Amino acid sequence: MGGGLKRIAILGSTGSIGQQTLEIGRTFSDRYRIVGLGAGKNATLLAEQVTEFQPRFVSLESATHETQSPAWPSDAPSAQPVTAEEMASCPDVDVVVVATSGKAGLVPTLAAIRAGKHVALANKEVLVMAGAMVMAEAERQGVEITPVDSEHSAIWQCLRGESRDEVARLILTASGGPFLRCKEKEMAGITPEQALRHPTWKMGPKVTIDSANLMNKGMEIIEARWLFGLPLHRIDVVIHPESIVHSMVEFVDGSVKAQLSEPDMRLPIQYAVAHSQRLANPDLPRMDFGRPRSLNFEPPDTGKFPCLRMAREAAEQGGTYPAVLCAADEVAVDLFLAHKIGFLDIARLVEDTLDRHRAVAQPTLEQILAADAWAREQAAKWRPR
């Protein structure tokens, strides 16, 4: 274990954020050592990553403690097999990058916080499902959760050096996804293939679909609420198709600060991992003002994109509602990607599940996980009206 090197464990190392975190690890091999790699199902890529980075710990969800499962190549190097939770709380880890998606990150994130780790969080459902509990635990442990989402990184950057009581509102930008200009009546026919083509960001399938119907932005409102401790009515969304302004903060004097860059997730990743230190990285693109460019902004159409409204309402109702939102959405996106339901059915499925839910206020982890399980069961049974 190299002297002053920060030791990083990545949960979800084979996903888009995970792979880009490894790129940062390569670029700054003088600062970081990858000591843990965890993945869900992609054993082949995980094995390659293990070969390159020689981590001490490896976790493969589908292998359930046996890295020598059939999916694990027999010539892969040996690293100690652990669960994601064990990896997140291992004493030889300094930073845990939670780059999983959906529900998968919740329990390992709590484990990392309880073990006093610095958490770089890309898995927004962790805070959507259990924000109150996760933030309270982080406060209790004196642990900071640094955001990897480009929007929350932007807000975090804009808040740097500012007094929290001088903040008026947060303004999350949204690209608007590939269907921003799509007519409402044409949206029912959207296919998974069309929805997976995001205009400006390269992301995993779940977050790409969530971006296409603005559910992602709705979840980001909830995430921002917990990360920055602002009430929901002081968190706005504005459509910005170019994805150059990653988000903004308005202060009580009317001044607005914005963070900009060419879209590249490696910037918020390295900023989160370095805990707000700015590292010179020649691989990252520079904003080019040497050619004419136009940045456009418009209010979101919540009639066409009901998920944005639904997420906000679930957050306002609180308790287990946001966990149900997440669970129902995860099932719905899977069904949509499998061509089993239509694009607009995602919102309908989530709304119906929320409507049927009997929420628990101030839930425990067990109650959140129970609401999640209930919602998945309900969602799986859902049929188009």
Added chain:
Amino acid sequence: MGGGLKRIAILGSTGSIGQQTLEIGRTFSDRYRIVGLGAGKNATLLAEQVTEFQPRFVSLESATHETQSPAWPSDAPSAQPVTAEEMASCPDVDVVVVATSGKAGLVPTLAAIRAGKHVALANKEVLVMAGAMVMAEAERQGVEITPVDSEHSAIWQCLRGESRDEVARLILTASGGPFLRCKEKEMAGITPEQALRHPTWKMGPKVTIDSANLMNKGMEIIEARWLFGLPLHRIDVVIHPESIVHSMVEFVDGSVKAQLSEPDMRLPIQYAVAHSQRLANPDLPRMDFGRPRSLNFEPPDTGKFPCLRMAREAAEQGGTYPAVLCAADEVAVDLFLAHKIGFLDIARLVEDTLDRHRAVAQPTLEQILAADAWAREQAAKWRPR
């Protein structure tokens, strides 16, 4: 003199920035007390201001120590007549707002710094003429100079909380003025009346003309150099016709921070006077993202706007060159406003004067003032080629 009230003296109180500073004084009468008012020639407005604010000190340049000059209304209230320099260094003053234009602010600003005052600086020529000396004196006295220019205020806001060694470059925005889309061959015929119509900002005549030919932006490069201690090659200019993004900072990681607001000088004024505290001010406009809006950026055309290049070159050569630039420009703008020379002659006059100048390196105040006097004399004799 009210208990905890900050005592403000305004040099140039009858100008555009001066009047808007008084609006801030009215809005925050619980925080500020206007104890000094100084003007150049507008005795009538100055008398009105004295009646309203009841300052202890008043200075009228044209009256040369006699506020009871013919221009001073006989029914105006009495305040102690002083020179601008005396007002700037008076022990009963906490903040000196230097809202004069051209050369007028230099000596009073130095007096304020030497007396340990907080200086809110709107008069950019002070730093263009004598930046090295002024900043050295401020450092010696432990005095901070807070910028009132919207561009420098934006940069100052973007730098807040950031580490200076993580700054890659400053990006000053420029509206481009009313002639951004004017054909080069049509520029010779521009009249003072056309040039005084600035598309987005309401300003005094000198700075409005300087904005029309981008001399103002050139001077701002020099001002930024001194205020923020960055080399000239790390200060760029980008045209942004909407004047919403007031300037930006790029960091070593490629991240860019920008400060935005609807154009209103009261925001940077109150931020400068409150020394970077953000005061809730319901009179200030809020950024409206509830309607579609477009922010555009393009590189400046230094062929069409040679003043931008000339100012940068004068700064690179250093010594007394920037003082000569200021003096020649001040004379040239007066001649243009008096219809004695054409719009394009402003740049020619300044360039010819710079060409003829034999500069002094690391000049003293006396040498700067001598260069200024020399340049004015030369400029007055200049005739169109």
